Structures are given as C-alpha cells and as structure tokens.
Amino acid sequence: MELNSYQRFPKIKIREMKDDYMKFELRETDPSMANALRRVMIAEVPTIAIDLVEIEVNSTVLNDEFIAHRLGLIPLTSERAMGMRFSRDCDACDGDGQCEYCSVEFHLSVRCDQDQTLDVTSADLLSSDPSVVPVDVAARSTSSGYDASENRGIIIVKLRRGQELRLRAIARKGIGKDHAKWSPTATVTFMYEPDIHINEDMMERLTLEEKQSWIESSPTKVFDIDPNTQQVVVVDPEAYTYDDEVIKKAEAMGKPGLVEIYGREDSFIFTVESTGAVKASQVVINAIEVLKQKLDAVRLSEDTEEADEQFGELEYQLLSWLPKHKHKEESSKVRDEMNQAVVADMAAQSPIVGSDPSGGANQLSIHSWIPALPISRLDGGLVRLAAYAKSVLMSPLLSELGLAMPSLRSNKWKGVQCA
Numbered sequence: 001m002e003l004n005s006y007q008r009f010p011k012i013k014i015r016e017m018k019d020d021y022m023k024f025e026l027r028e029t030d031p032s033m034a035n036a037l038r039r040v041m042i043a044e045v046p047t048i049a050i051d052l053v054e055i056e057v058n059s060t061v062l063n064d065e066f067i068a069h070r071l072g073l074i075p076l077t078s079e080r081a082m083g084m085r086f087s088r089d090c091d092a093c094d095g096d097g098q099c100e101y102c103s104v105e106f107h108l109s110v111r112c113d114q115d116q117t118l119d120v121t122s123a124d125l126l127s128s129d130p131s132v133v134p135v136d137v138a139a140r141s142t143s144s145g146y147d148a149s150e151n152r153g154i155i156i157v158k159l160r161r162g163q164e165l166r167l168r169a170i171a172r173k174g175i176g177k178d179h180a181k182w183s184p185t186a187t188v189t190f191m192y193e194p195d196i197h198i199n200e201d202m203m204e205r206l207t208l209e210e211k212q213s214w215i216e217s218s219p220t221k222v223f224d225i226d227p228n229t230q231q232v233v234v235v236d237p238e239a240y241t242y243d244d245e246v247i248k249k250a251e252a253m254g255k256p257g258l259v260e261i262y263g264r265e266d267s268f269i270f271t272v273e274s275t276g277a278v279k280a281s282q283v284v285i286n287a288i289e290v291l292k293q294k295l296d297a298v299r300l301s302e303d304t305e306e307a308d309e310q311f312g313e314l315e316y317q318l319l320s321w322l323p324k325h326k327h328k329e330e331s332s333k334v335r336d337e338m339n340q341a342v343v344a345d346m347a348a349q350s351p352i353v354g355s356d357p358s359g360g361a362n363q364l365s366i367h368s369w370i371p372a373l374p375i376s377r378l379d380g381g382l383v384r385l386a387a388y389a390k391s392v393l394m395s396p397l398l399s400e401l402g403l404a405m406p407s408l409r410s411n412k413w414k415g416v417q418c419a
Contacts, residue, residue: 015269022272022280025193034268038188040294041287043176047078047184047277048104048132051087052097052170059163060120067157071169072181074122074154075135076104078277082286084173097172104132106169112159120165121153132171135276184283186273192263194240196222202258203232210253217249238269 010029016022026034053068060067087097097103105128112118122134136153157165176183203211208225211232215223220239223232223246240261250258274280 017281019279020274020276022270022274022284024270024272024284026190026268026270028266029268030266031268034190034270036291037284037287038190038270040291041188041272041283042183042185044290045184045278045283045286046081046084046173046175047182048076048081048084048171048173049179049181049277050074050076050106050169051172051174054168055166056168057164057166060157060159060165061163062157067165067167070156071125072179074125074156075275075277076132076171077135077138078132078184079282080131081173081278082289086174087172098170100129102172104129104171106171107167108156108169109166110159111164111166112161115161118159119152120156120159122156123153124156125169139276184275184278184286185280186275188270188272190268190270191238192265193267193269194237194242195262195264196234196237196240197260198232198234199258199260200231202255206253206255214246214249214253214258218246219243222246 008028008030010033011027013025013027014022015024017024026037050068050071053064053071055064055067058064058067062070085092085102087093087102090097090099090102092101093099093103098105107126108120108124110118110120110124123137123140125134125137127133134154159165174182206214208230211225211230215225215232218240220236220241222234222236222240224235225231226233242261242263244261246259247261250256272280272283274283278286
C-alpha cells in the first residue's frame with residue numbers, strides 16, 4: 001500500500017536585500033507556516049532595549065516617566081541579543097537584571113550653560129558595551145557618507161540655560177510580545193503570489209480602445225499593451241492588489257471570464273523592514289531559529305508527558321511506602337543519601353547544577369524533585385533536565401527496595417546538556 005507524504009521542503013529566493021530591508025519569496029509551503037514566520041519575526045525575535053531608568057537630576061520640561069518612555073523606544077544595535085540571557089532567567093544576578101550576561105548599562109549627563117537651546121539626543125547616551133549603542137550612533141561610526149549635520153540623532157529632550165538631565169539606564173533583552181520597544185521590525189508583510197490568466201481568444205476580439213480602457217481600470221500598473229503585437233501582456237503581476245477592478249470592468253464590458261486571477265496558496269512574497277536593531281536578513285534567520293526551538297520544545301514536552309504517565313503511579317506508591325514501612329530516622333537517612341547522590345550525578349552531567357556560585361545545587365531536595373518537577377515551562381533544557389532527574393532519583397530508590405528499573409528509554413537523558 002502506497003502512502004501519500006505531506007512533508008514539504010520550503011524554498012526561499014531572495015529578491016532584494018539591504019541592511020534595513022529585505023524582499024524574498026517563500027515557496028512550497030502553506031499559509032500557516034508563512035504566517036507563523038511573520039508573527040515570530042514581529043513578536044518573538046529578541047532585541048535589546050532600555051527597560052530601567054534611574055533619574056538622578058531632571059530639571060527639563062518633561063517629567064521622569066515621559067523621558068523613560070522615550071529612552072525605551074530608542075532602537076539599540078542587538079546583534080548579540082540571541083546570545084544574551086533574559087534577566088528573569090539569569091542566575092548570575094539572581095534575576096535582578098543588572099549583570100554583563102543579561103544587561104547593558106547606559107549613562108547620560110547633559111547640562112545647558114548657554115542661551116541657545118541644547119538638544120539632548122541618543123548620541124549623548126554612553127554605553128558600557130561598545131557593541132550595544134543607538135542605531136543612529138552605529139550608522140554614524142560605520143558609514144562614510146553619513147551627514148552628521150543632518151542626522152544629529154534621536155531627540156530625547158531640549159534644554160534651556162540652567163536645565164540639566166542626568167540619569168542611568170539599564171537595557172535588557174526582550175521580545176516584542178512583551179513590549180513593542182523590543183520588536184526588531186517596523187513592518188513584516190506577505191502576500192499570495194498572484195497567478196494571472198488572460199483569455200487570449202476573447203482579448204483578440206476587443207478593439208485597441210477597449211483594451212486600453214480595460215488596462216486603465218486597474219489602479220496599479222499590472223497590464224500593458226505590447227507595442228509590436230498590440231496584445232495585452234502582464235508586466236508586473238505582483239502589483240496586483242486583489243481589488244478585482246479588472247474583473248468588474250470585464251463584466252461591465254460584457255466579457256466575463258476575460259481574465260482569471262488566483263492567489264497561489266503555496267507561494268508567498270515577503271517584505272521585511274527592520275528598525276535597525278538587527279539587520280533584516282538576520283531577523284529572518286533568527287526567526288527561523290526561534291521557530292525551530294518552539295517546535296523542539298513541543299516535541300520534547302510530548303516525550304516528557306509520556307514518561308510522566310509511566311512514572312506517576314510508581315512515584316505515588318514509593319512516596320507513600322517510605323513513611324509507612326521505615327522508621328522516621330531511617331526514611332530521612334535514605335532521602336538525604338539519595339539527595340546527595342542526585343546532586344553529585346547532576347553536577348557531572350549538567351553545566352547548570354553544581355556551577356551556581358550561590359550554592360543553588362545544594363538546595364535541591366528529593367521533595368522538590370519527585371512530586372513537582374519544573375516541566376511546566378516549555379524550555380528544552382529544563383524539560384530534558386527534569387526527565388533526567390526523575391530517572392536518576394528513581395534508580396537508587398528502586399535498588400534500595402530490590403526492584404528493577406522500568407524500561408523508560410532512560411538512555412535518552414544520559415549526558416544531557418541544558419540549553
């Protein structure tokens with residue numbers, strides 16, 4: 001019996017590419033994949049933006065909250081964003097979000113001592129990391145044709161004589177889903193590639209004036225007349241906006257079916273415009289990587305749920321057995337020995353457990369790992385680590401009871417590395 005395969009192998013063809021603009025074709029896939037890619041580019045590709053502002057002196061006409069909001073909307077170069085940690089997940093600063101692994105510090109100190117109005121711009125922000133600066137500052141330093149007199153930077157506030165602004169700002173990694181300031185794109189659109197078919201027999205019966213009138217009915221220049229053959233030809237199919245004006249005109253002329261226009265459901269034309277934080281081409285690459293990570297997380301969560309079902313009943317029986325069939329002191333001793341074995345084993349297998357300078361590994365307990373493992377988050381590393389911890393914990397406990405370890409494909413979790 002021959003089975004049909006629905007697996008597709010999408011193809012991309014780049015039409016135009018600049019630092020802040022990219023146009024490409026995505027073929028041999030379906031609208032769900034095209035829209036997923038578009039949404040990930042807008043809302044889930046990480047960038048760096050100012051998230052915390054500490055105002056020291058502000059004698060300007062704008063209040064503190066207004067200035068903080070304007071600072072957050074200044075796009076920062078974010079090439080290293082994919083390699084940074086989210087502040088909420090950073091163990092180096094305990095989630096405080098103020099360390100070199102998850103944040104970048106900025107300082108601004110400007111005072112006006114002259115009668116002329118002084119503009120405070122993004123160029124006045126001093127970064128602790130030369131690779132993370134306002135995009136206009138980066139353009140000024142890398143472009144030879146940059147006109148500093150015309151491009152003075154993004155204005156934050158204007159000062160008069162005696163006014164001063166002094167502050168400290170912390171920029172952090174984030175995604176557009178949390179706040180629009182972290183979105184790497186100004187706009188991302190895609191359209192179905194139009195498939196246009198002209199009925200040549202009906203078109204030949206039209207006079208030149210009728211052909212010209214029909215062509216002009218389109219608000220965009222999709223059709224034209226070949227000066228040599230006097231035939232109507234398609235000059236720019238992508239200019240068609242699916243407004244049906246040429247179809248309505250043909251019906252009004254008594255020529256229904258003169259042209260048929262369909263959108264190809266497996267071919268899409270993407271347009272990506274970047275804010276400058278990340279190059280447009282890198283936005284597409286990062287979006288594909290994020291999409292792969294999300295799919296891997298879903299696949300891993302299904303594997304972990306399957307293992308949970310097999311472990312669940314056994315865990316319940318063993319946890320209820322210990323206090324009933326052993327003295328309290330002996331039960332506590334068994335738990336402590338198992339806890340020490342788990343910490344030692346996981347320290348050898350994972351770069352996270354055992355490497356925490358605050359001693360986080362020593363805080364692990366059998367009670368926190370067996371009944372409620374942290375598998376609710378679809379993070380690939382945590383999912384694999386949770387399932388691996390179960391197999392490590394259960395093996396010595398089963399040996400203590402003289403039982404055999406069930407076949408749960410535990411070899412999948414050996415040598416696990418946390419993402």
